[in-house]
């Protein structure tokens with residue numbers, strides 16, 4: 001950066017992203033009395049995940065009464081697992097109800113952010129000019145940049161190609177031959193929705209997931225009236241949903257053997273719906289339940305049993321003209337390819353755009369693996385706080401719980417920064433190293449690391465830098481307040497008087 005660009009605005013805090021994380025941060029800042037902030041968002045509306053994922057069947061897989069802000073319960077959730085339109089509308093209402101609109105800057109993609117030691121400020125270059133900020137909150141999303149494999153021949157495919165998070169609503173799949181690539185959380189929601197509509201569906205599966213029945217139902221109008229009239233009833237339901245999930249954590253983290261009963265249930269789920277032994281064999285995982293994200297569906301297996309579906313138990317190797325060629329050599333001619341291939345998680349693109357105090361990017365810093373203190377702050381990157389940073393993901397509960405914990409940390413960080421008299425706080429390398437060594441020590445026994453699968457939780461070195469190996473209550477305690485002993489105080493260097 002040249003440093004000559006005109007600054008559009010200086011703010012106390014610049015928040016990047018307006019999904020659950022960025023909006024939650026904005027609400028919290030206002031509650032803490034901080035009004036001098038902007039939310040920089042590359043898209044044209046709020047919602048993040050729930051704006052971008054509009055594929056058929058898109059819904060949450062953690063019950064809505066838990067997958068929402070504790071400070072903004074919604075008595076009107078229509079289903080136990082609400083769909084994308086309702087979750088998106090909920091986030092739009094959050095922006096209105098908490099008066100966040102004046103702070104939102106849409107079509108402001110952060111192209112680069114650079115720590116300027118001379119002023120102890122972040123300089124953020126956006127697609128609409130430069131902002132400076134004392135503190136930057138990166139709420140760019142763990143699952144916001146789609147990952148599409150770089151396959152030979154894909155660029156020359158004559159038909160439609162899109163990723164689940166960039167659904168092409170102008171392309172009508174009716175009567176088409178469609179390849180769906182991937183069998184993760186999005187693909188298993190898409191397949192049953194489009195199977196009745198398409199002529200032929202080819203599912204390219206590298207690894208089958210374990211899938212449990214989904215306890216989904218309409219929430220009755222009587223229940224909604226109850227939640228509206230007696231908010232304590234909704235709070236009690238949320239607490240019950242939370243407790244069940246907290247009680248499961250021990251099995252995933254410490255005693256994967258306890259997951260055997262759940263695996264037997266998931267196996268029965270396959271046997272119940274899939275009668276063809278060859279198909280059953282293809283759909284039965286060879287790794288332990290819980291190693292990859294456990295998925296929920298009542299409609300996926302029945303859809304795969306339909307005559308217009310071909311399950312290819314092999315990944316996509318290349319595209320030849322309009323033919324998709326699997327790694328096992330199977331070929332299918334198709335009109336469209338839908339990628340349900342996930343996101344850049346352990347190589348988040350924002351990493352290469354943030355440059356810290358030593359002139360190195362976060363991407364360079366994290367080339368051997370993502371690491372932060374308490375999933376939030378990174379040594380050498382003063383006054384930068386992540387919302388959903390390294391090792392804050394969950395396998396079985398609501399990410400909003402983790403987000404709210406990090407917002408407690410953010411609020412305390414700003415208070416400590418004010419009272420410390422410093423311009424910035426910078427994590428000591430020792431504190432960061434200690435925290436991550438402990439996280440990885442606890443990770444070693446988890447089913448994610450020992451269950452015999454290769455999941456998107458693991459980075460190129462096989463380290464799990466994505467998930468939190470503990471309960472959400474434990475993370476809440478760990479992020480309740482900032483321990484200044486873990487930081488060094490950064491002051492603005494005294495300027496040398498100019499010599500005449």
Ligand SMILES: Cc1cc2nc3c(=O)[nH]c(=O)nc-3n(C[C@H](O)[C@H](O)[C@H](O)COP(=O)(O)OP(=O)(O)OC[C@H]3O[C@@H](n4cnc5c(N)ncnc54)[C@H](O)[C@@H]3O)c2cc1C
Nearest residue numbers: 017019020021042048049060061062110140141144398399
């Ligand atoms: C299909 C799907 C279903 C899911 N279901 C669940 C569920 O049931 N339960 C659960 O707990 N979690 C679920 N998740 C995980 C989900 O991502 C998180 O729960 C949560 O929505 C993340 O919020 P966020 O604000 O951190 O990120 P996001 O919602 O991804 O928001 C990030 C925002 O940052 C913006 N942004 C990124 N880079 C830049 C940039 N350089 N400049 C400006 N803006 C930028 C993006 O445009 C986006 O709006 C699901 C994810 C997906 C994809």
